[in-house]
Amino acid sequence: MSKFLPFKCDLDNFIKDLQTRIKTNNATVALLLKKEKKTYDNFVKPMEMMEESLDQFFTPLSHLNSVNNSDKTQDIYTKSLPIITEYATKLSQNIDIYNAYKLIYKTEKMLLNDEQKRVLELNIQHFELSGAHLDKKTKERLQEINIKLSELSNNFSQNLLDATNAYEKIITDEKDVAGIPPSDKESAKYEEEGVIKYKFTLQMPSYIAYMTYGQNAEIREELYHAYVTRAPENAIIIDELLSLKNEMSLLLGFENFAQYSIASKMAKDEKSVTSFLDKLIVNSKRQAQKELKELQKIAPKKLESFDTAFYSEILKKEQYDIDEEEYRPYFEQRSVVNGMFNFLNKLFGIRFEKVDETLWDAKAFSYNLFVENRLKARLYLDLEARESKRGGAWMHNWQTHCLNENNEEQLASAFIVCNFPSSSENTPSLLRHDDVVALFHEMGHAIHHMLSGVAENEVSGVNGVEWDAVEFPSQFLENFAYEPQVLKLFAKHHKTGEIIPDIMIEKLVKSKNFLSAMGMLRQLEFSLFDFKLHSRIYQGEEVQDLLNSIRKDTALIKTPEYNKFQNGFAHIFAGGYAAGYYSYKWAEVLSADAFYAVVDEGIFGSRTAKKYRDIILNGGGSKSMELLFHELMNRDADSDKLLRLNGIH
Numbered sequence: 046m047s048k049f050l051p052f053k054c055d056l057d058n059f060i061k062d063l064q065t066r067i068k069t070n071n072a073t074v075a076l077l078l079k080k081e082k083k084t085y086d087n088f089v090k091p092m093e094m095m096e097e098s099l100d101q102f103f104t105p106l107s108h109l110n111s112v113n114n115s116d117k118t119q120d121i122y123t124k125s126l127p128i129i130t131e132y133a134t135k136l137s138q139n140i141d142i143y144n145a146y147k148l149i150y151k152t153e154k155m156l157l158n159d160e161q162k163r164v165l166e167l168n169i170q171h172f173e174l175s176g177a178h179l180d181k182k183t184k185e186r187l188q189e190i191n192i193k194l195s196e197l198s199n200n201f202s203q204n205l206l207d208a209t210n211a212y213e214k215i216i217t218d219e220k221d222v223a224g225i226p227p228s229d230k231e232s233a234k235y236e237e238e239g240v241i242k243y244k245f246t247l248q249m250p251s252y253i254a255y256m257t258y259g260q261n262a263e264i265r266e267e268l269y270h271a272y273v274t275r276a277p278e279n280a281i282i283i284d285e286l287l288s289l290k291n292e293m294s295l296l297l298g299f300e301n302f303a304q305y306s307i308a309s310k311m312a313k314d315e316k317s318v319t320s321f322l323d324k325l326i327v328n329s330k331r332q333a334q335k336e337l338k339e340l341q342k343i344a345p346k347k348l349e350s351f352d353t354a355f356y357s358e359i360l361k362k363e364q365y366d367i368d369e370e371e372y373r374p375y376f377e378q379r380s381v382v383n384g385m386f387n388f389l390n391k392l393f394g395i396r397f398e399k400v401d402e403t404l405w406d407a408k409a410f411s412y413n414l415f416v417e418n419r420l421k422a423r424l425y426l427d428l429e430a431r432e433s434k435r436g437g438a439w440m441h442n443w444q445t446h447c448l449n450e451n452n453e454e455q456l457a458s459a460f461i462v463c464n465f466p467s468s469s470e471n472t473p474s475l476l477r478h479d480d481v482v483a484l485f486h487e488m489g490h491a492i493h494h495m496l497s498g499v500a501e502n503e504v505s506g507v508n509g510v511e512w513d514a515v516e517f518p519s520q521f522l523e524n525f526a527y528e529p530q531v532l533k534l535f536a537k538h539h540k541t542g543e544i545i546p547d548i549m550i551e552k553l554v555k556s557k558n559f560l561s562a563m564g565m566l567r568q569l570e571f572s573l574f575d576f577k578l579h580s581r582i583y584q585g586e587e588v589q590d591l592l593n594s595i596r597k598d599t600a601l602i603k604t605p606e607y608n609k610f611q612n613g614f615a616h617i618f619a620g621g622y623a624a625g626y627y628s629y630k631w632a633e634v635l636s637a638d639a640f641y642a643v644v645d646e647g648i649f650g651s652r653t654a655k656k657y658r659d660i661i662l663n664g665g666g667s668k669s670m671e672l673l674f675h676e677l678m679n680r681d682a683d684s685d686k687l688l689r690l691n692g693i694h
């Protein structure tokens with residue numbers, strides 16, 4: 046029998062099947078809770094496998110809804126979400142399960158292995174971070190806070206959206222749109238009473254186009270002013286959000302929200318986050334100043350905040366203008382995929398073999414993954430754009446490696462979805478280099494999931510990996526898409542067979558690192574502001590004061606007083622990034638550090654690469670990434686490696 050589930054999803058009976066499964070699960074939970082003497086084997090394991098089985102059933106639907114979207118998938122998906130949510134919420138608030146986990150942890154601690162202990166620790170922590178274990182009054186207050194928080198976040202983004210949509214700048218003088226690329230110009234153009242006019246807005250492609258190419262500095266300033274003063278009413282929402290998040294953290298036993306946020310992350314304490322960011326600021330600053338000087342040289346007057354994108358573009362063109370079209374013939378989709386497989390084979394000794402099976406689309410393929418000739422996992426690739434697929438690139442895990450109740454091995458599987466140009470019999474799919482990087486990135490996630498050797502599925506593969514470490518394996522792998530040795534395995538001109546010349550690779554790297562120290566400082570400013578803002582209670586003017594004090598170290602061009610960046614910082618006030626924005630840089634350091642260990646050993650044949658496979662990929666979420674990283678490198682992560690990756694000396 047195949048180790049892998051056949052891909053199928055019966056849309057007509059899906060809701061009925063889901064309801065049956067959930068009913069069975071609820072009955073199973075009730076039965077398990079009645080057990081007199083609960084153990085890991087008779088209680089935790091069946092719970093784990095029950096959840097795994099529901100995931101395996103549900104994933105094909107969410108996958109189809111993303112890659113073959115139709116009214117029908119949407120309808121079924123929308124109908125199933127509340128059913129799943131209600132079930133999951135009930136489980137996560139079931140205090141009897143929490144008590145059972147705690148008891149098993151206490152009585153069996155000496156008998157359990159590390160993976161089993163971690164499953165229990167994470168489950169117990171999950172209950173405690175939601176407050177499910179607290180008294181009734183506290184739980185009620187927490188629930189009120191949660192409802193209020195989601196309302197406030199929602200209002201925050203609504204205000205921002207309204208303000209973004211409310212503004213437009215009409216340009217009538219042809220002179221003022223000179224230099225704007227034809228496609229952007231065309232999108233802005235309209236005709237009114239026989240006159241050609243151009244409309245620029247604060248929406249992303251439009252705003253960026255004028256700030257980057259618009260020659261009239263006054264218009265740039267006007268747009269910039271409008272952009273950074275959007276949604277002033279969000280200032281009050283920020284105060285409320287900060288104070289409620291603080292109250293919530295106190296109720297859950299933390300000193301502040303930052304502490305609550307990192308409780309489930311890899312970073313050990315507040316100090317380790319702030320000193321991590323501070324060090325990067327200090328080490329990037331000198332080069333950022335040099336970069337600014339270079340930029341200043343080409344500007345006729347002292348640079349202002351609304352000038353940087355414009356002059357950066359001119360400088361970039363002067364120094365390393367990259368023509369995408371010149372690169373694409375070297376990145377034919379099939380040879381990129383085969384080249385990536387070949388690279389992974391040389392690096393990790395893993396092998397992919399195409400499977401003959403029918404999937405959801407004729408352009409989707411599956412591959413068996415072998416480690417030293419042992420069947421290990423299955424990968425599904427669906428790489429080309431089509432109308433029914435949502436945009437972007439992603440990895441989605443399906444089966445997870447584990448041992449089931451009968452100690453039988455279950456193998457892992459994962460999907461990689463991209464939106465590359467479509468191919469036909471006569472036209473090959475030619476990728477941009479960015480596409481190649483995206484494919485390597487998602488492959489990094491996929492092998493993190495597929496190469497797991499963990500027996501407990503809740504901490505196997507990408508499951509149970511800390512939020513600030515989950516991008517480590519993906520960024521690690523994407524870095525190789527800039528390495529000459531790797532590119533030369535597959536970047537061959539699809540017509541002539543010529544291997545991509547060194548000079549073209551050099552240009553890719555240089556262009557990636559263009560003004561990188563200035564960019565780094567900006568990201569560090571956001572990260573430090575976010576983290577400090579949540580480490581004690583800031584209200585009213587104190588928010589701006591904090592931002593100003595951080596900018597003393599990070600903003601090389603004085604930010605205008607009217608700039609209220611915080612009112613548009615949706616990542617942390619309307620997304621999930623509060624006291625977590627630092628995670629981007631955190632994971633980048635881990636990946637840069639491990640990457641250079643491999644590069645410095647010559648890449649192929651690298652000892653560290655094998656260790657990476659056996660420790661990081663094999664380990665999945667079974668230990669904190671802190672521990673796994675130490676096993677790999679025998680030391681803490683070195684942030685200088687990130688500077689090296691960005692060409693910052």
Ligand SMILES: [Zn+2]
Binds near residue numbers: 490
């Ligand atoms: Zn990712």
